[in-house]
Amino acid sequence: MNYPRLKDWLDERYDWEGIKRLAKSKLIPEHRYDLWYYTGGITLFLFILQFVTGMLMSLYYVPHIDFAHKSIIEIVTKLNMGWFFRSLHHWGAQLCIAFLFIHLFGTLLLKSYRKPREMVWVSGFILLGISIFFGLSGYLLLWDESDFAATRVATGGAGAFPVIGWFIKAFLRGSMDVTGDTLLRFYAFHVAILPILTLGLIGVHILLVQYHGMSVPLSLGTEKQKEVPFFPNVFYKDLSIWLVVMGVLVTLAVLLPPEIAPKADPLAPPPENIKPEWYFLFLLQTLKLFPGEILGLNGETIAILLVACAILFFFLIPFFDKKSSRGEKSPLFTWIGVIYLLYFLTMTVVGFLS
Amino acid sequence: MRRIGIAADFMKRFLPLCYRVFVLAVSFFLTDAASSRAAEKAAEKIVVFPSTPYDSYLIYESLVVFWLFILSLLVIIRLKLREIERIQALGVEEEDRDAPLLE
Numbered sequence: 001m002n003y004p005r006l007k008d009w010l011d012e013r014y015d016w017e018g019i020k021r022l023a024k025s026k027l028i029p030e031h032r033y034d035l036w037y038y039t040g041g042i043t044l045f046l047f048i049l050q051f052v053t054g055m056l057m058s059l060y061y062v063p064h065i066d067f068a069h070k071s072i073i074e075i076v077t078k079l080n081m082g083w084f085f086r087s088l089h090h091w092g093a094q095l096c097i098a099f100l101f102i103h104l105f106g107t108l109l110l111k112s113y114r115k116p117r118e119m120v121w122v123s124g125f126i127l128l129g130i131s132i133f134f135g136l137s138g139y140l141l142l143w144d145e146s147d148f149a150a151t152r153v154a155t156g157g158a159g160a161f162p163v164i165g166w167f168i169k170a171f172l173r174g175s176m177d178v179t180g181d182t183l184l185r186f187y188a189f190h191v192a193i194l195p196i197l198t199l200g201l202i203g204v205h206i207l208l209v210q211y212h213g214m215s216v217p218l219s220l221g222t223e224k225q226k227e228v229p230f231f232p233n234v235f236y237k238d239l240s241i242w243l244v245v246m247g248v249l250v251t252l253a254v255l256l257p258p259e260i261a262p263k264a265d266p267l268a269p270p271p272e273n274i275k276p277e278w279y280f281l282f283l284l285q286t287l288k289l290f291p292g293e294i295l296g297l298n299g300e301t302i303a304i305l306l307v308a309c310a311i312l313f314f315f316l317i318p319f320f321d322k323k324s325s326r327g328e329k330s331p332l333f334t335w336i337g338v339i340y341l342l343y344f345l346t347m348t349v350v351g352f353l354s
Numbered sequence: 355m356r357r358i359g360i361a362a363d364f365m366k367r368f369l370p371l372c373y374r375v376f377v378l379a380v381s382f383f384l385t386d387a388a389s390s391r392a393a394e395k396a397a398e399k400i401v402v403f404p405s406t407p408y409d410s411y412l413i414y415e416s417l418v419v420f421w422l423f424i425l426s427l428l429v430i431i432r433l434k435l436r437e438i439e440r441i442q443a444l445g446v447e448e449e450d451r452d453a454p455l456l457e
Contacts, residue, residue, distance in 0.1 A: 076402050083402055233442075236435045240428055247424045254417050257402040 020231075027227035028234045029216050033110060037214060037234075038241050039103040045242045046096035047202065049249070050134075051195065053089040061141065063187035065180040068143040069263040076260065087253035093135055095249060097279050100128050101344075108337040112215035113318040115325035120212065121318050123205040127198065134194050135277055137186040140178070148264030150276045151186075152178045157287065160300045161308065177266065218329055281351030282344050283307060314340060 010016040028037065060079060062071040075082040104124065107113055113121035140151045155178065159169030174181035216225055228234060261271075276284060290303040313320075317337075323330035404410060 073400055076400065083404070087402075232438055233435065236431050236438075240431050243424050243427055243431075247421055250420060251417060254413060259402060260400045 023231040024229050026210070026230040028214050028230050029225040030228050031216065031220055031225055033217050033220075036103075036106040036110060038238060039099055039106055040209070041238045042241060042245050043096060043099045043103055044202065044206075045245060046092055046099060046249075047198065049246075050089065050092045050096060053085050053092060054191070054195075056085050057089060058191055063141070063184055065143060065183055065264075068141060068183060069260075072142055072260060083257055084253060087257040088249065090258040091249055091252040091256070093138065094278070095245070095252075097131055097135060100131055101279070104128055105337065105341050108317065108340075109334060110215070110217045111321070111324040111330070111333070112217075114215070114218075114321065114327075115318075117208070117212050117215055118318040120205065120208045122315070123201050123208065125315050127201050127205060130194055130198055130201065132279060134190065134198075135279065137190040137194065139277060140183060140186045141190060142260065143183060143264050144261035145264050145268070145271055146261045146274055148178060148266070149270035149274045150280075151182070152270070153274070153284075154276060154280065155182075157283075157300070157304065160298065160304050162301055162305060165301075165304075179266070218324060218327065222327075275351070278348060278352065282347035285347040285351040285354075310340075 007016060028034070057075060060071060060075050060082070062068060072086070076086055077083070107121065107124065136151070136154060139147045155169055155172045158172060159165045161168060172182070172185070173179070174185040275281070286307055287300060287303050290299040292299045294302050317333060318325075321330050321333045324333065404413065
């Protein structure tokens with residue numbers, strides 16, 4: 001395709017040739033682990049899809065306890081293709097968080113967090129936390145009985161955190177229990193506060209990746225790797241993978257549209273065998289491992305404190321792993337990463353089956 | 355069968371008519387309540403996918419067409435990428451450093 005007038009128009013204003021030279025000069029190392037580079041791109045693509053489908057649904061959603069559930073039913077049953085966009089948004093969220101975890105564990109096991117890329121890890125980790133909160137806040141917006149009970153459990157669990165737990169719980173709920181105030185608060189988080197934070201952090205994350213360049217795994221040694229230009233080589237591969245992910249997402253949305261449970265009733269007992277979203281299952285199973293009381297202290301508080309310490313350690317791994325920052329292999333942190341991954345997978349599967 | 359016969363005789367001889375009517379009425383109401391609850395539950399289930407066969411057929415057909423479109427695009431991108439790599443391997447795009455500058 002050749003549009004000389006458009007090219008001239010751009011050239012006169014924005015140094016189009018300079019931008020093209022810059023895109024071609026960005027080089028990506030090519031090696032046997034380079035498939036992991038694409039997980040970040042997939043996550044970005046899914047984030048964009050979530051923004052688009054979320055914007056479409058926000059045109060019809062009503063954040064009020066009397067109308068929230070009804071508006072979701074209307075989106076699904078009355079709007080043209082409403083069921084499809086809701087299903088896309090649901091499955092997009094599941095895949096987005098799954099790819100975030102894959103990207104996180106890939107980065108951890110390949111030691112891509114090592115010096116000088118610590119802040120890339122930090123920004124990515126915060127993005128994962130925000131995405132999980134996106135999931136939690138979006139879950140309540142349905143205002144159905146299972147999501148209502150799950151939010152009650154999740155916000156109640158946050159309340160068991162020592163010293164600041166009561167504040168977190170009150171801040172999340174906006175009142176004593178999960179009420180209309182909580183719904184409005186979660187809506188504000190879901191459609192305004194979290195998207196702005198996400199956009200800013202994605203910007204920082206991508207900027208840092210561009211600044212530092214792609215990390216090459218330590219196991220490949222220090223010899224010079226073969227490099228390919230980002231544009232057009234890697235760009236086209238990215239595009240191919242995005243197309244496949246789009247296909248999988250649409251297939252899931254069509255074949256497995258998410259159900260809508262009956263409307264939440266704050267006075268009714270919670271439904272039996274209530275389960276949170278899959279990415280909270282490991283947390284729930286960990287809490288179940290602890291007895292109600294340990295040495296006179298609240299077992300739940302101790303469990304939450306231990307989980308918080310484990311997550312904090314995970315977050316600070318780049319600053320503890322001194323060996324890999326010196327360019328040496330650090331099998332200890334590889335094992336730590338494998339243990340974290342196995343624990344997460346095992347507890348999620350156990351939580352799913354129980 | 356013999357035991358059922360004995361129970362029937364027992365019912366006929368010893369239970370007064372009003373008691374039998376009462377048992378029948380209670381069992382009728384219980385059955386009715388259970389069936390209406392089941393109907394209520396079925397009514398509560400919200401249809402999250404177009405239920406008419408024509409709409410479902412259209413959606414599944416569109417899904418197949420969508421996948422064919424994706425596969426075609428993948429083939430086109432693959433061909434384009436191979437051509438780019440071939441040109442890059444020839445070194446045609448590289449700038450000739452010894453080329454004389456034209457005034």
